[in-house]
Amino acid sequence: MGRLDSAPAKPKYRRLLLLILVLASTCAAVLVLGTILAADGFSLLELAILTIFSALFAWITTACWISVIGFTVRLAGSRRRQGEGLAEGGPATGPSVTALVMPVYNEDPERVVAGLRATLVSLCENTATGRYDVYILSDTTDPEIWLAEELAWSRLNREFAGRIDVFYRHRPRNLARKSGNIADFCESWGYRYDYMVVLDADSVMSGDCLTRLVGRMDRNPRVGLIQVPPVPVMRETLFARSQQFASSVYGPTFVAGLAYWLEGDSNYWGHNAILRVQPFVEHCGLPVLPGREPFGGEILSHDFVEAALLRRAGWEVWLAADLGGSFEEPPPTLIDHAKRDRRWCQGNLQHIGVLLARGLRPLSRLHLGMGVMSYLSSLLWLLLLVFSSLEALRQAQTEHSYFIEGDLFPNWPVSYAFEATTLLAITLVILYLPKLLGYFALFTERRRLTAHGGAIKAFISVVLESLMSILLAPILMLFQSGFIVSILAGRSVRWAAQRRDDDETSWREAAAAHWVHTALALATGVASYLYIPDFFLWLTPVLLGPVLSIPLSRFTSRTDVGRRLKAWGIFLTPCESDPPRVLQLLSYYMSDRTPPLLPESAAASLFEQAIADPFMNALHRTLLERQPRSKSERLRLDGLIARLQENGPDSLSRDEKRDLLCDPTSMATLHALAWEASDPAQPSGHAPQGAAAH
């Protein structure tokens, strides 16, 4: 299976339509602003304002028109149209073998396993054809989490024994992060599978969704990848619930629009997608970008690039807007959202170096460009505000000259209030129309409207969400602008696990994250009030969020507020009011967290238990892959064993413990030594500390 040379002709009028709509509305808006600014001729500052405005306006207009198209498509009926390019019926290529792969990195093992368990139970309940295997691909570096993952895996493995094979693999060295983790799977076990479904650590997919994805791949041999939009669910903080509501109400309209004009040129979002393994192996090996980090080095946001590479090789990439049953968890708080943005920001900016790569399809370049723009737009917005303020200051300090030398007639000032107000109104419409369309789309499906709390509560939720986004958007703008500056300054991102619990933000944490925003907004507010009072009122909506960022960040992280609003039916989503079976299972498994396997020896760390307990030690060693070790390395490990014997586990660092855990010989030696040390040379002796007293 290699390169596909001749893709079938695609109707291009949809893309042309979108291009015309975006260009026409942007040109109109730029013309209006140009008329206002050109009253006294263009200065450099005004030209800069016009340029930035046109880029930003085109950006928001694109999103707006996509939503309009999506709304029209949904109104027209049209689940059929959304997936029309992908056949669901017809001949299939035979029973296929699919791997569900879940890369994990220092995640909560119980949560990971609960999500997988729900997915697998749902899959078993579905009359699935073909075979499914599961791979937990661990890059975990924390020894305790690593061992907990193994225990959790052993339970999962036994639960599905005979139905679905669940495998666990731990990589001692995390080469190329998540993309390297997946690549290791493809290189080692890809030969066994036709397709792989990539899951994130918090992903949950229903059995129905999985089998339909496999069916579509079977029946569409030109398709290399199908992405199912993941719906954010399960969080209870105010921030996360508002995000979940927004995604639930506005998301389907937007995604339907995207799927409509992208067709087989869609994108990959990194998880909750099915990929054809062989073309992925052949065409999606990622190179190391030339230059130093943050722009060079390993490709961080691998998904967009992999989709572009698949497209370059002629494989189609589809967005399955019509499929449900694909879920993920959003960041619980504003600060966690910003932390995730920091990683994504660097990854997306890195794509600047890939944008002009040879042979990529124009729409792949557009995807990469839109990824860059999604962060760059924040910096552009900030620059627009700064330049507009400077322009306002310049105008405030310039007195109008009624008589120009050599001119007989007075030069009366011309008011552009109407144009300015119209432009503002158009901008607001473009920003809020997608939200309104999402709300109106609820009325086309009575069940969805009821599941969102009904017409009135859904409307209140839309208003509240809009107010929240007015307050939070400037804070995110400042965050993202800061990220871009720090990336340009050469600071690279650290690979850290995402927080997936509902812990509230403390005052200290909020202050540390937002004091700069507050100070900046206060300083700007005072300066504008003193020097350009006319402009101050215009700035207040932008300044209010950052000024209140510390209490806002803390308030929106509260779960009690989120739950209370849920009780009142505000920000209600179908996944809360009428959860699908797979989410019910997840909730059940999350609430029914299995107690630690070895409760009697809970005082000992899992590291100590892995040394002393026969079961854990054996389990761990069965999962290790033997690697040849040099003499010096062996001596170093022996030294660690000696130090452990003399000074106890606390004398070892996390990395040293991990090194010992990676070596089966050391673990066998330590196990024997632990039993040797505890041997009282009599039958009634006790097992060593850390071994379970069964």
Place this chain on the structure above:
Amino acid sequence: MEARLTQPSSEVPILFEAGADKAIAIQLPVEEQPPQSALVARIDRYLRAAGALDTARRSRLTAATARNLLALGVSAEPAWAEIVAAVDRALAGADSTEGSDKALTTSTTPHGRVALRLVPDADVGAGAGWGTPPRRRSAMRPQDLSLWRPTAELLLGLRVSRPAQGLAACLCWVAILIVP
């Protein structure tokens, strides 16, 4: 002795459950008594810690382990490393039904079989990588992402379609006549 371990008596298939979270399926012959009480006690203690709660079944596995040690000529007071390896070998013998796993039943390196039976359909014979199927390396070749650069050929070979030429001409007229 080794033959008996690798070809267990088919009349007495024994399954011992090692508690709710630790299931180990074992088949062992039952005809012999443990040879030395001190050694037996040590093995018994180890197996108990491993989760083998059923006394009768544990005693059979203990006997198999002790026999395994004696068959290899280990002293009456073996080191714990030898005991652990012997338990492992005894379990390997119990797992192997064809008697083809001689290397495993005589190995002095424990392979962690206390947990092996948790893995359904594990490839016991492979000896390594029990957590996953055997690897077959096929490298993902890094793709070329070198930058596109315009070339002279591109300019020379540039062809503008009639409609595009018409549109360009219209725009020029607009620029000349209307904008000023």
